[in-house]
Structure formats: structure tokens, C-alpha cells
Amino acid sequence: MFELDMRSRKPIYEQLVEKLKELIINEVLKPDEQLPSVRTLAQQLTINPNTIQKAYRELEIQSFIYSIKGKGSFVNPQTQKKDNLKIAAVKHELEKLVLEAFYLGVSVEELLKFIEEIDVSKRGGDKID
Amino acid sequence: MFELDMRSRKPIYEQLVEKLKELIINEVLKPDEQLPSVRTLAQQLTINPNTIQKAYRELEIQSFIYSIKGKGSFVNPQTQKKDNLKIAAVKHELEKLVLEAFYLGVSVEELLKFIEEIDVSKRGGDKID
DNA sequence: CAAACTGTATTAAGAATAATAGTACACTTA
DNA sequence: TAAGTGTACTATTATTCTTAATACAGTTTG
Structure with missing residues (x-):
């Protein structure tokens, strides 16, 4: 499992x-x-x-x-189902952009930090790390 | 600094x-x-x-x-400069997609893992975590 | 009812890692 | 020569995760 x-x-x-x-x-x-x-x-x-x-x-x-x-x-049944097809499409686009960023020399770490910052700025303070 | x-x-x-x-x-x-x-x-x-x-x-x-x-x-001077304008553009697109993923219910953690997996699959084993 | 299962709580100990403290040595520069 | 550099080493502290061993309260089932 x-x-x-x-x-x-x-x-x-x-x-x-x-x-x-x-x-x-x-x-x-x-x-x-x-x-x-x-x-x-x-x-x-x-x-x-x-x-x-x-x-x-x-x-x-x-x-x-x-x-x-x-x-x-x-x-908890409140957790609603996601639109998985839509998500797959978004992830596909995301992958292309991420690879492009890698190609431009952006490090994984920098990218991860970038994602995290998008998160906190839009949804309030989350877990550390 | x-x-x-x-x-x-x-x-x-x-x-x-x-x-x-x-x-x-x-x-x-x-x-x-x-x-x-x-x-x-x-x-x-x-x-x-x-x-x-x-x-x-x-x-x-x-x-x-x-x-x-x-x-x-x-x-080390070998570390070449990146195309910062291009990177900024990619990041902008990236931010839009990430927010869309959030909207669809994808968690930050899942997204980070997704990014990391793109990395390892394309560039060989990196640091744990 | 009683036994076996649930979640929950508590305290103690073990293990691993990060960070500090202190010292030392080799090298370069003013 | 003195002060500043990188480098190395050992020991200790601190933190966190994990385990261990119980214990208690509630539910389910025979």
C-alpha cells in the first residue's frame, strides 16, 4: 500500500x-x-x-x-474529488516548463523554493521546510 | 548578505x-x-x-x-551566466500553472515531489529529500 | 459480560544528524 | 614575523525522529 x-x-x-x-x-x-x-x-x-x-x-x-x-x-468526505484529467494536462505543461528552466540553468532547489513561495503567498504560512 | x-x-x-x-x-x-x-x-x-x-x-x-x-x-568563472530575462518569463508561466494546480486541489507537497521526480529522471540521482 | 479490537496519551530510551567548541597545521600576504 | 587564509580533527551539545512499553477509554463481537 x-x-x-x-x-x-x-x-x-x-x-x-x-x-x-x-x-x-x-x-x-x-x-x-x-x-x-x-x-x-x-x-x-x-x-x-x-x-x-x-x-x-x-x-x-x-x-x-x-x-x-x-x-x-x-x-473525511468533505475532501472533494479533483479533476484528474485536467490535473494531468496541467502537470504535462508544468513538466515542459520545468525542463526548460533546468535547461536555462535553474537549479532544482531554486525551483522548489519558487514553488513554495507561490504557495505561502497565496495560502498563508505552512510548514517549515 | x-x-x-x-x-x-x-x-x-x-x-x-x-x-x-x-x-x-x-x-x-x-x-x-x-x-x-x-x-x-x-x-x-x-x-x-x-x-x-x-x-x-x-x-x-x-x-x-x-x-x-x-x-x-x-x-569559479566556469559557471556561466544564465539568460535571466528568459528565466523570468519561464517563471511567470510556471507560476500561472502552479496556481492552476493549487486550484485543482494539488497539494504543495505533491507538486514539489513532482518537480523533484522530473529532476532525477532527467539528470540522475541527486540528494535525498 | 468478556475478549478483542479501536483511538489516545504518556514517559523513557535509542539513534541519527546538525551545530558548536576548541585546537592545530600549512600556506600566503602585508 | 604577524595576521589572515583554508583545512582537519576530536569531542560535546542540541534537536528531532523513532521506538518501546504501558495504560486508559470507548466500541464491537462472540
Whole structure:
């Protein structure tokens, strides 16, 4: 279900958050569908349950999921589906531009920073890094 | 001269590398211009000289600068100037597309990952993260 | 009801990395 | 010669992520 990079600088709980976000937004995980329990997923991924719970807590804060004690964690149905075809088209255009930027000598790092700055300027302060 | 984010997950030596790269590529630092000494810059930024040296070493490995014992560290003139106008135009187009992607519900994280994957697929394995 | 499952919380310890501190050596320049 | 340069090395501190081991409250199921 997941591929985690244990050697990344990015914490695995944060990788989990991102992966699950994608699965939810793209409706691989359906609205109100139950997520694996913290202990089950921990066993599957052979990582500590606390790490899973940290990810779930973060996802709940960002209202991607909701959790009910004794029952489980579920996909928040408010998260509306994206227009995937449109997104694919945009990504295709994006890739062309990015490659052009690379060709012009713009570094990956500079590009990433640029993207992040677009983000924060339009949506308010986000996570550090 | 620099703005460092001491609270970022990104190490400050790595932030230094990126900032200096930009200054060099954009020729804010001219070819063969001498960089501040490790001790001077450390004092200015109130960080440890070892951290500066780590950044300089990395920049030398990536051949953005060259260092001569007893003399100093200098900008490698091989680093050619970029076409800044062209880059600005590309960035402008890029910003529009990125905002469109945001509007479609693509997360910043997903976008950053997408950019990074373009990079690695076209230029071989880079740094983790 | 009882057992087994859920989420949640807490404390402690381990591991890894970044950053600092301090010192030293070789080289260049004024 | 003195001061400034890059470079190297060890040790220590600090931070963060992860694990470990419990514990408690609620739900579900036999």
C-alpha cells in the first residue's frame, strides 16, 4: 500500500501524511472509508504504532480524516474529488516548463523554493521546510 | 548578505550552499571574486566557522567555487551566466500553472515531489529529500 | 459480560544528524 | 614575523525522529 523511504530526511510520519493525502484526494480511499488501524498499519509497514498515530493525528488536524475512539479512523468526505484529467494536462505543461528552466540553468532547489513561495503567498504560512 | 532560517529542517550549511549558488549563477558574485573567509562569514552570521567550511567544501565539490589554502575561496568563472530575462518569463508561466494546480486541489507537497521526480529522471540521482 | 479490537496519551530510551567548541597545521600576504 | 587564509580533527551539545512499553477509554463481537 505504501512505499516509504527510510533514508529520506523527511520523517516517515510526514511521508505517510503526504501519501495518504494523495490517496484521499484522488479517491483511492473513498469518503467515509475506514483506514487501517494504527496497530495494523504499523505491523504492515513494520514501524512503530506511535509513528502511524502521529501521521493520523496530523491528517485529522488538516481534516483529511476523522477518528472515533473505539471505532477507527475514516476518510473525511468533505475532501472533494479533483479533476484528474485536467490535473494531468496541467502537470504535462508544468513538466515542459520545468525542463526548460533546468535547461536555462535553474537549479532544482531554486525551483522548489519558487514553488513554495507561490504557495505561502497565496495560502498563508505552512510548514517549515 | 544572507537570510538563514535557523528553524528550517534544512541544515543551515545546505541553505548556505543554495544561496551562494544562486548568487554565483546570477553573477551577483562575479567570476573569480573572493568570497568572505570562513571565519569572517561565520562572525557575520553568528554561526560556527565549521558550518561555513562545510558549505564551502560542498560548493567546491560541485565546482561552484575553488579554494586556495592561505589565500581564500573564489567564484569559479566556469559557471556561466544564465539568460535571466528568459528565466523570468519561464517563471511567470510556471507560476500561472502552479496556481492552476493549487486550484485543482494539488497539494504543495505533491507538486514539489513532482518537480523533484522530473529532476532525477532527467539528470540522475541527486540528494535525498 | 468478556475478549478483542479501536483511538489516545504518556514517559523513557535509542539513534541519527546538525551545530558548536576548541585546537592545530600549512600556506600566503602585508 | 604577524595576521589572515583554508583545512582537519576530536569531542560535546542540541534537536528531532523513532521506538518501546504501558495504560486508559470507548466500541464491537462472540
